[in-house]
Amino acid sequence: MAKNRPNPDNRSDNVEKLQAMVHNTLENIEAAEETAALAGPEERQKIKAKNEKRKQSLNGFREEIKDEASKRQN
Template identity: 45%
Template sequence: MVKHKPNPDDRSDNVENIQSIIVHTIENMEEAEAAMVHGNAKDVADIEAKNERRRVALDALRSEVKEEAQARQNGATE
């Protein structure tokens, strides 16, 4: 029987990964807003609701970047 060893928690690139997610989320929001001109009222309402959820997620991601950067500064990379 083979026992699997869990991978260590490597947080060294978390800030960059989260920043990449933020950039992609903003791009998705912009693309969705551009698509609203082609949508009907329901589509527009759905896009607006989704973008609002994205804004909330962005706030959380930005907060997480700050926490990860602080942890990195304090030497906590694992």
């Protein structure tokens, strides 16, 4: 019977993955804003709330990028 072993922690591409997440989130915000322009007031409010959460996520991603980049240098 094989033992379940965790995969080793490979952080070599974390910065790139996080940068891709930032890029994708920015694209999602832009697409949602375009959709909001055509939506009714209730839907527009939902989109606005979701975009605010996305913007908060961007801040977190950027902090993680800084952390990972500094760890990479050390």
